[in-house]
Amino acid sequence: MIKGLIITHGNLGKELVAVAEAILEEKVDIECISFDWRGDGTGAVHKVEHYLGQHRESNVIIFTDMFGGSPTNICYKFNRKNIEIITGVNLPGLLKFLTYKDKDIPFNDFVKLIKKEAIEGINIISEFLGEKKK
Amino acid sequence: MIKETIEITNKLGLHARAAAKLSHLANTFHAEIHLNYNTDRVDAKSLLGILTLAASVGNKITIEANGKDEKKALGEIVALFKAKFNEES
Numbered sequence: 001m002i003k004g005l006i007i008t009h010g011n012l013g014k015e016l017v018a019v020a021e022a023i024l025e026e027k028v029d030i031e032c033i034s035f036d037w038r039g040d041g042t043g044a045v046h047k048v049e050h051y052l053g054q055h056r057e058s059n060v061i062i063f064t065d066m067f068g069g070s071p072t073n074i075c076y077k078f079n080r081k082n083i084e085i086i087t088g089v090n091l092p093g094l095l096k097f098l099t100y101k102d103k104d105i106p107f108n109d110f111v112k113l114i115k116k117e118a119i120e121g122i123n124i125i126s127e128f129l130g131e132k133k134k
Numbered sequence: 135m136i137k138e139t140i141e142i143t144n145k146l147g148l149h150a151r152a153a154a155k156l157s158h159l160a161n162t163f164h165a166e167i168h169l170n171y172n173t174d175r176v177d178a179k180s181l182l183g184i185l186t187l188a189a190s191v192g193n194k195i196t197i198e199a200n201g202k203d204e205k206k207a208l209g210e211i212v213a214l215f216k217a218k219f220n221e222e223s
Contacts, residue, residue: 023150024158092182099158099181121182128186 002101002110003058004030005051006089007044007075008065009037013089020094028098035071045074052078059107061097061114063089084111092121135200136208144218147190150181152219157181159214165201167211178211 006013013032021028031051035044052060060083064072067087075085084107086093096117105113144152160167160178167178171193176183178197189195195215199208214220 023154025151025154095154095181099154099161117182 001058002107003055003060004063004097004101005033005048005060006030006063006094007033007035007048007071008089009035009069009071012065013063016089016091016094019091020098023095024098030094030098033071035074037070041070041074044071048075048078052083058082059110060084061086061111063087063094063097065089082107086111086115086118088118090118090121093118135198136204137196137198138208138212139194139196140212140215141194142189142191142215144222145191146221147193148184148187148195150185151221153181153184155219156184156211156214159210160207163199163201163203163207165199165204165207167200167207168198170196170198 006016008016011034013034017028017030017032033044033047033051035041048062062075062078062083062085064075064085064087066072072085072087079085093114097114100110100113142148146152148156157179169176169178169184169187171187171189174187176187178184187195197208197211197215199205199211201207
């Protein structure tokens with residue numbers, strides 16, 4: 001089983017999940033933690049530790065909003081065999097995660113699949129239309 | 135391999151929620167399922183793939199299914215298109 005956790009500045013993660021639920025028309029199984037940048041991040045770290053403690057037997061993907069940002073930086077210490085951290089969470093990547101997490105895909109392959117989908121979800125429309133015209 | 139061409143009749147076309155329903159349904163079958171629109175061909179099991187078609191109302195899509203449950207797959211997907219993705223009364 002693959003579990004998911006989103007850690008973002010403010011409520012960005014919660015809003016992404018709300019939109020994903022509207023698109024998929026169902027409640028989704030993913031946890032959100034808001035990082036309060038006015039504090040020192042201790043609260044968020046404790047929440048991550050608590051979540052990971054509850055899911056020791058699972059593979060977990062932690063999504064963060066931006067490489068180099070505090071929500072990402074507090075996660076480095078959690079990086080281990082069954083936990084991967086993917087930065088720059090976006091809707092395409094999140095939807096792929098939610099719709100494929102229950103398929104029987106090896107964890108390492110699954111992590112790469114999510115990254116690929118998230119990157120492919122970024123397009124410059126003029127280039128995209130140009131390619132279609134060729 | 136079997137195929138059928140169908141016109142999109144829901145107002146919003148293959149937008150996010152419709153694409154999610156379509157990919158979700160396609161993933162319940164073993165058959166390989168592709169959508170063809172103009173010169174584009176995408177995997178119907180990929181939500182993002184469907185969205186890249188940017189297909190709207192009035193456009194015609196050819197659905198191809200290839201596999202042991204292809205007949206059931208094609209039938210249910212065509213029905214979903216005809217039902218306007220259950221988003222219009």
